[in-house]
Amino acid sequence: MDWSALLRMPMTVLLILAVVFALITLVQLVALRQHLHDGHRLAASWRALLCLAAFALTLLLAGAGCALRGYRLLGEEAPVVEIDARILSPQRWALTLTWPDGSTRQLQLAGDAWRVEAIVLKWKLPTLLAGVPPLYRLDRLSGRYDDPAQEAQAPRTVIGFGEAGAFDLLDLKRQYPRWIPEIDTVYGSGAFLPLVDQGHYSVSLMRTGALVARPDEATERRIGQPLGD
Structure with missing residues (x-):
């Protein structure tokens, strides 16, 4: 069994997901700014929560991906x-x-x-x-x-x-x-x-x-x- 390949696959998937959630975070920031500009405070609050959740997932996925990458590299x-x-x-x-x-x-x-x-x-x-x-x-x-x-x-x-x-x-x-x-x-x-x-x-x-x-x-x-x- 190729353990390095098994470790490399979840690392890549996690980092790709981190990029996806980073893009979602940017989209939510743009929407949040627009709602604040239009005075829709309730909608802006929901956008802020979504933005924070997406950003937290971005950090979590990126950290997990980097951790797996580190272990794989140390094993080579x-x-x-x-x-x-x-x-x-x-x-x-x-x-x-x-x-x-x-x-x-x-x-x-x-x-x-x-x-x-x-x-x-x-x-x-x-x-x-x-x-x-x-x-x-x-x-x-x-x-x-x-x-x-x-x-x-x-x-x-x-x-x-x-x-x-x-x-x-x-x-x-x-x-x-x-x-x-x-x-x-x-x-x-x-x-x-x-x-x-x-x-x-x-x-x-x-x-x-x-x-x-x-x-x-x-x-x-x-x-x-x-x-x-």
């Missing part, structure tokens, strides 16, 4: 990167990263799992509900060992995605916070999954600013297999 996910893994030797992996624009990057990683981290810029609530998505910048990809002792001693792999000297909106926010007042917060978000040979993983960003990592069905089955199978 934007693709960030696809990761394909191939084993080279125990705890040594070749990864291929594919971005939504089709560009790719190949690299090698040490560990039992991969971890991707991003810096997320989240907007304040009015801007977020208006449909402006969180901004993010991939910060690094690293290897992760299952054994904490090995994590502390074994060679680790950390690949950064930042470009030295590049213009960065997040740095601008830190240096001049008053220039961009609609920014709510800047924070880090990360996700990791176990590495398996021929594994395929998808990383996406939710409207809440959280990174989500998922294996495909075949990869999930391999992750669930006991070691050595």
Whole structure:
């Protein structure tokens, strides 16, 4: 069941009804003015009541529509990167990263799992509900060992995605916070999954600013297999 489509439909209907009642409110205002001009006070009173009722319904429908739109938007996910893994030797992996624009990057990683981290810029609530998505910048990809002792001693792999000297909106926010007042917060978000040979993983960003990592069905089955199978 497509819940996003179900939420989008009542949102659209409610907003259309809000526009309809807004037009009714304008019509009643014109009629109210005419009755007042003609001295028909009783008829003007009824028009005033109808005008207030239509305006109240306009606000109620518009508020409900915007509330549903906000929840739908917060539930959407934007693709960030696809990761394909191939084993080279125990705890040594070749990864291929594919971005939504089709560009790719190949690299090698040490560990039992991969971890991707991003810096997320989240907007304040009015801007977020208006449909402006969180901004993010991939910060690094690293290897992760299952054994904490090995994590502390074994060679680790950390690949950064930042470009030295590049213009960065997040740095601008830190240096001049008053220039961009609609920014709510800047924070880090990360996700990791176990590495398996021929594994395929998808990383996406939710409207809440959280990174989500998922294996495909075949990869999930391999992750669930006991070691050595």
